[in-house]
Amino acid sequence: MRGEAERLGPQRAAVSTAWASLRAVYMIWRRDLLRFWRDRARVLGSLVQPLLFLILLGTGLSSALRAAGGSTFAGGLDYQHFIYPGIIGMSVLFSSIFSGMSIIWDRDFGFLKEVLVAPIDRSAVAIGKTLGGASQATIGGLILLILSPFFGVHLGALDALELVGLIFCIAFALTAVGVAVASRMQSMMGFQFVLNFLVQPAFFLSGALFPLQGLPAWMTPLTRIDPLSYGVDPIRRVVLSASGLPSPLIDRLSLTLLGQPVPILLDVGIMLAFGAVLLAIAVVNFRHQQ
Amino acid sequence: MDETVVETRGLIKTYGRVEAVRGIDLAVHRGEVFGFLGPNGAGKSTTISILCTLLSPTAGQALVAGYDVTRQPGAVRARIGLVFQDPSLDDQLTARENLEFHAFLYNVPRAERRRRIDGVLEMVELTERAGSLVRTFSGGMKRRLEIARGIVHYPEVLFLDEPTIGLDPQTRNRIWEYLHALRRREEITIFMTTHYMDEAEQCDRIAIIDHGQIIAQGTPEELKAGVGGDVVTVTTRNPALAADEIRRAFELEPAVDGSNLRLEVADGASFVPRLVRDLTVPVSAVTLSRPTLDHVFLKLTGKAIRDEEVDQKDAMRMMHQRWARRR
Incomplete structure (x- = not known):
């Protein structure tokens, strides 16, 4: 034993910082997924809320609308079918925010210190945490995609692939918000505040539960500055067109900016730009922490 | 034995008007166990945080392993190991996973990662528990694992901030056995803070700090001889x-x-x-x-090291740990 230790001796490979940071990002991401996998009960638990919305609220309102109007929600579209993309957005939103909370836990239980004193660039912490959270949120969304046939949504393989890509982009942007907020925050209590005053309004204003056209004048701008609106919109476009809805009807149910329907690429661009800004804020915050 | 591996000159740290560290000069030689002794609030943790690049000094200079802690913090970090006062393990991961995470972050070459991790686990006698979640570990086991983690990447200096705080006497003795074994096995310098006099006796050299200043420095024998x-x-x-x-x-x-x-x-x-x-x-x-170090301390400061206060803090820390585990 002794001889071995002496032979190895103190040695440190000279590695470039960029490479070391990439490795650190990978390791922090991997740890998040390991914990995610260990905590499968929580993963299932996090699906309860979206499923309640889909099954109970979806079915209830579908029936109510049918009874009231004698027809379906819009042009042969079921309400449940309409909110399905919104509920995917909701699931991603809440699971992204949870990643922010995990940073505060790490701070509380000391593990964050172990990461912050390592000889790595602090940006790796922010990026690794964001990618880890985004991956977890994407897995949640993926499970909802797999369950889609139960809600009358039928997707082709290519549609599903496109959706996974979209969900990851949205998850990345929203997790960056959670990480940026958590990078400044010391206590769980503060996070509760954020949850109630940012996350809930973001959900209700995102168009997850109702179309964002024809709203009162005070409400429309709020829905347009809600980043989640640009996340729900592309998912809905893909889901509805996969279901064979005519595109004028899809445009009528989708997000508009200055009266024009927003193309999917613009949605994604806005989402990613938003995520990049928040990630940059998180990086700066982590770098200045002592 | 004479090569200096940790050196500070006129180190000062102030928080607003509070002077936590008031001009500290230290020289720690390569390969020794150096004890930093003093009551709570004397400035021990502040000094160790500066040496580990976690705090920047208000004035003065500190060199660790030949690098300046404010100008080359990255180089310092790569060459030191740390055991914090409070636990910093991921208790949802296994002991081995905690070590792998650390080894990877500190660039231990892939070829020896596994062997090195096996080696440090064996040193702290946790080989059998390598695959258990840290959540299931006792306070002493966690501390041992943290020591193992602190040396995985072959640091030149291992810093330990009150490594035995909150542990029962038997566990404290075992931690010391590991530290002595560690020094026999590896070329390493150990820098530790403590407020336990009996632990300071086990160090090669100690510095006594009170109110942010070093009031004596030397081997335990030299300091005791000073009492006369x-x-x-x-x-x-x-x-x-x-x-x-x-x-x-x-x-x-x-x-x-x-x-x-x-x-x-x-x-x-x-x-x-x-x-x-x-x-x-x-x-x-x-x-x-x-004369014991207690007497030395008493003679230099006119007061006993405040043990009651310390015990209370320990009790709170342990309560916090229990609460943390229950989560």
Whole structure:
């Protein structure tokens, strides 16, 4: 034993910082997924809320609308079918925010210190945490995609692939918000505040539960500055067109900016730009922490 | 043995108007176990945080493993290991996973990662528990794992901030066995803070810090020799009167500490009988002892290291840990 230790001796490979940071990002991401996998009960638990919305609220309102109007929600579209993309957005939103909370836990239980004193660039912490959270949120969304046939949504393989890509982009942007907020925050209590005053309004204003056209004048701008609106919109476009809805009807149910329907690429661009800004804020915050 | 591996010059750290560290000069030699001894709030943790690049000093300079802690923090971090006062493990991961995470972050080459992790696990006798979640570990086991983690990447200096705080005496002794074993096995310098005098005795050299300043530095023997001769402690119900009598009869200046009087004399064995004969005040006990670091500290600061306060803090820490585990 002794001889071995002496032979190895103190040695440190000279590695470039960029490479070391990439490795650190990978390791922090991997740890998040390991914990995610260990905590499968929580993963299932996090699906309860979206499923309640889909099954109970979806079915209830579908029936109510049918009874009231004698027809379906819009042009042969079921309400449940309409909110399905919104509920995917909701699931991603809440699971992204949870990643922010995990940073505060790490701070509380000391593990964050172990990461912050390592000889790595602090940006790796922010990026690794964001990618880890985004991956977890994407897995949640993926499970909802797999369950889609139960809600009358039928997707082709290519549609599903496109959706996974979209969900990851949205998850990345929203997790960056959670990480940026958590990078400044010391206590769980503060996070509760954020949850109630940012996350809930973001959900209700995102168009997850109702179309964002024809709203009162005070409400429309709020829905347009809600980043989640640009996340729900592309998912809905893909889901509805996969279901064979005519595109004028899809445009009528989708997000508009200055009266024009927003193309999917613009949605994604806005989402990613938003995520990049928040990630940059998180990086700066982590770098200045002592 | 003479090469300096940790060096500070005029280190100062102030928080607003509070001066936590007031001009510290230290020199730690390669390969030694260096103890940083002092009561809580003396500036130990602040100093160690500066050396580990976690805090930047207000003034002064600190070099660790040849690098400046403020100008080359990355180089310093790569060359040191750290065991914090509070736990910093991921308790949802296994012991091995915690070590793998660390080894990867500190660039231990892939070829030796596994062997190195096996080696440190064996050193702290956690080989059998390598695959268990840290959540299931006792406080002592967690501390051992943290020591193992601190050395996975072959650091030149291992910093330990109160490594035995909150642990029972038996576990404390074991931690010390590991530290001694570690020094025999690897070329490493150990820098630790403690407020336990008996632990400081086990160090090669110590520095005593009080109110942000170093008041003595040397081997435990050197410091104890500074006290001179033997220490006689007299316990009495009337310390003021007894002190008076001693002053008159022996021309000695006793240090009064509650109902105890402490005297330093060259030859305790011949002094005690004379003392007992000459005192008129009722005496309940007389103790003769060789000087300990306690006496050194008492002599230098005029007060005992505040143990009660420390115990209370320990109790709170343990409560916090219990709460953390329950989560």
